[in-house]
Amino acid sequence: MSSPPQTTKPDPLRAYLIAHAREALLRPQEVAELIGMSVSWVYQEAKDGRFPPQVGFMSAARWRLSEVRAWMRQDWPEAAKVAASSRRIRAV
Numbered sequence: 001m002s003s004p005p006q007t008t009k010p011d012p013l014r015a016y017l018i019a020h021a022r023e024a025l026l027r028p029q030e031v032a033e034l035i036g037m038s039v040s041w042v043y044q045e046a047k048d049g050r051f052p053p054q055v056g057f058m059s060a061a062r063w064r065l066s067e068v069r070a071w072m073r074q075d076w077p078e079a080a081k082v083a084a085s086s087r088r089i090r091a092v
Helices: 012-019 028-035 039-047 065-072 079-085
Strands: 055-057 060-064
Touching: 028 039, 028 060, 028 065, 039 060, 060 065
Parallel strands: none
Antiparallel strands: 055 060
């Protein structure tokens, strides 16, 4: 006698984690507000290598939230130099 095939119920937690597993990408204005600097400052520092690089998202500039947070915690190699020259950067 064989048992009926098992059907698995969808796991809502697993579905939520899969849906939100992608890394958050921030717009330039969101980055500027988060670190307390101007949008032009963000672009210039990224261009000069003193801020995490932007990632391409079609034709729009975006920054990875994890990299911005790491930079704010001064895990980013150039963050300490920039933080020393600017006291406007908020702690995370």
